[in-house]
Amino acid sequence: MRRKAPTPLVLFPSGKHQNLDSEYNWSSVASDHQERKTSVFSVIRRAAKKVAGVFAFVFSGPRKSTSEECRSEPGDSLSVDRESSFSSSTDYLSDSYVVRAAKRNFSGPYRFSGSRSKYSGKSSSSKTWHFGPVIFSFEELQKATENFSPANQIGEGGFGTVYKGRLHDGTLVAIKRARKNNYGRSWLLEFKNEIYTLSKIEHMNLVRLYGFLEHEDERVIVVEYVGNGNLREHLDGSKGKRLEMAERLEIAIDVAHAITYLHTYTDTPIIHRDIKATNILITEKLRAKVADFGFARLVSEDEGATHISTQVKGSAGYVDPDYLRTFQLTEKSDIYSFGVLVVELVSGRRPIESKRPRKERLTVKWAMQGLRDDEVVLVMDPVLRRSQASISVAEKMMRLARQCLASARSDRPSMKECVEMLWAIRREFGEVFR
Structure with missing residues (x-):
């Protein structure tokens, strides 16, 4: 199925990669000297056979696992890891x-x-x-x-x-x-x-x-x-000066660009599965880079497939509840996590803050109530400077987050649509923040 060409609004690398070298088996490098003696055509023939073998391995059928595991990372919230059926051999x-x-x-x-x-x-x-x-x-x-x-x-x-x-x-x-x-x-x-x-x-x-x-x-x-820490450190203030509203908007755009590329412009779409503030690294120029692909999954090439049935992985507070309930992974699961991240950018709070009053412990629930009550200014990170422009940007970002956090996956926008909405906010308020 041919990938759609990017619009002028969002420019990405094509994601196309060429195989410009012959295939090597992990354990065959020691025989490199002998390999040089072979002809170019014989090398190509062997490489073709190995490529065919790889495809036979990849598409040999699903495997299953029934173990159950919960993992917590130091300094981070609980990560869920429950096994279900697997529909892709990329886990093996x-x-x-x-x-x-x-x-x-x-x-x-x-x-x-x-x-x-x-x-x-x-x-x-x-x-x-x-x-x-x-x-x-x-x-x-x-x-x-x-x-x-x-x-x-x-x-x-x-x-x-x-x-x-x-x-x-x-x-x-x-x-x-x-x-x-x-x-x-x-x-x-x-x-x-x-x-x-x-x-x-x-x-x-x-x-x-x-x-x-x-x-x-x-x-x-x-x-x-990437030498300037992660987004969570910047929101906590441990990296010096706190991020302003314009800088938080730019970080949201960078992350949305990265996820759009994974979902839309790679040869096979990729679902990250662990979008969270500690996995967003910040450069010295305050640009964002998405890291940690240990949980990532490739989307099925089958045009009729609507999801991947797989183990639930991710960090508490960021995991799509529908994915947690059904074990069915789609690109919209990343969209949900991105919505949580946008709330985090606006509020400065972690997704789960157990020391808060009961009504404020789940940040997303508390923030969405603030949006419904037209009190976004109370949701905003206290360190942010209040101005008409910053409050308007925060409100528009929260409205985008609400779409990403929709209970029904079909009601969530694509990541490309998220980029376009964020760029519209940037165009509207870019001059004000300069």
């Missing part, structure tokens, strides 16, 4: 499939680190992450982080510890090192899923994948470094 990615898929879906000359065995821990100095994700060696990542020094630690979450690192060419990166001896089946799938999904996307408002490491008991993902 093999090692070789992840690597080949990552390699296949990045445009530009792709290179893995040459002449390296999976188990040797050594790599050549010819690695070129500028043209796509690579497999790093543990020694390289040790050097980049000064042996994972606590001084370079910049975060910690359900995945493990995040370090700031510097590659040998000076590129700053965020290195996400998983906790050892904590590799349950579900967690390993999230690790592979994040690599696979990040390898398929490229957009200015999405965090870029540089590479990864899966060796013995080490699991590491290397991504673009």
